[in-house]
Amino acid sequence: MSWPEGIEARPIDKGDADAWAELLAAKELVDQEGENYDAQDLIDELEDPHLDPAADTIGLWAEGRMIAYGKLHAAEEVIDLDRVGTEGTVHPEWRRRGLGTALMPWLINRAGELHAAKHPKSPGEVTSSRISTNVGAEALFRTFGFDERRYFFDMKRPLDQPVPKVALADGLRLVPFDTSMDETLRLAHNDVFLDHWGSTPKDPDSWKTWFTGARAFRGGASYVVLDGDTIAAYVLGYEYEADTEATGIRELYIGQVGTVKAYRGRGLARMTLAKVLAKAAEVGYQRAALGVDAENPTGALGLYERLGFSVSSKWTSYGLPL
CATH class of the missing domain: 3.40.630.30 (Gcn5-related N-acetyltransferase (GNAT))
Structure with missing residues (x-):
């Protein structure tokens, strides 16, 4: 070269x-x-x-x-x-x-x-x-x-605005993330995202490196919906210290939001995300942020808008065949 x-x-x-x-x-x-x-x-x-x-x-x-x-x-x-x-x-x-x-x-x-x-x-x-x-x-x-392939939005929400309260369906439990559920959660995540553009299954090493084992991961700001011992939905939160240092704003980044297919259509993602936002505000975060595929098949964009998120920037993914 x-x-x-x-x-x-x-x-x-x-x-x-x-x-x-x-x-x-x-x-x-x-x-x-x-x-x-x-x-x-x-x-x-x-x-x-x-x-x-x-x-x-x-x-x-x-x-x-x-x-x-x-x-x-x-x-x-x-x-x-x-x-x-x-x-x-x-x-x-x-x-x-x-x-x-x-x-x-x-x-x-x-x-x-x-x-x-x-x-x-x-x-x-x-x-x-x-x-x-x-x-x-x-x-x-x-x-x-290169040609355009897909469009994505970064979204933000100030946490000084009220968070809607959402009732939990009978028989389900909303609990904080615990390391004992880590492998079960990885497998559930892989299943949830099989139909999402560009997503690939995460092996244990990748999961530990970039998800629940990441330095930025905040288990106390991450919640899981359980049906017995089965994971039905989850929201995982992260805090990037370099962002706080640069902006002066303590922000919780919502890295993953997922609902297992058999439980979709019951509002579990909305309920879990509302809990995470309320908890984040309670412990001193000033803002929440996330990224979303503009064509997400589960209608995530509308969900986030209804919870008070608005678009802060737009991204384009490009591809070149090999």
Whole structure:
């Protein structure tokens, strides 16, 4: 791979976490995506058991600073299509110098290698996304042949507004998350999201890394509906300390909302989410946030709007066949 003169390119390791965080902070000041990271967040990403940092990350350096990066993440299982996700950015001071144009072929090539190694018998696609206000990213995707695939909304809700009280159906129990139910919850989540676009089953390692074992996970702000010992619905909450540090607002991020198919149509997601919002307000959170597929098959967008959430930003997912 050829890089512009004066640019050093190498994989990202844990020792680069501070420089990587500085790059992302500079990006956030301009792009306003609502995402903030500290060095530990990025170390956590590098420790993902399914990530090979030496092969699947790249940092571009100049003048002693990380000025751009790229990273890939491949699914361990495939349902309909092997989507190899990519992410990256260029420092605002270094944009319009061809770095994004140089970085994209590296990402596409590596995505093809991952697809060939992991799921060669399935159709494959390299994917990425952008916030709607980032027109530069849109132009870059178009240049390399990417097409729009799906639309997503980030939504927020202040917690100083009343939370509706919803009655629990007879025979069901609404309880805080407990580690004893973790594996049962993982299996329930995998079943719930089988019909959701782009979702793939989570193995125990991924579940522990990014869900209930994540540093940001807040079990005390996560609730589960039980029918006997069967999980019927759940809402899992997260708190990202770097966001609080950057914004001064303590926000509970609603990472997962799910209802098992046999229990849909009974208002369990609404009831559980209302409980989580009330609990979050009680313990001092100032705002709740979540992301939703604009075409979610369960009607989640309408549910969130009825609970007081409003759209704060719009995102587009892009794909390029491999």
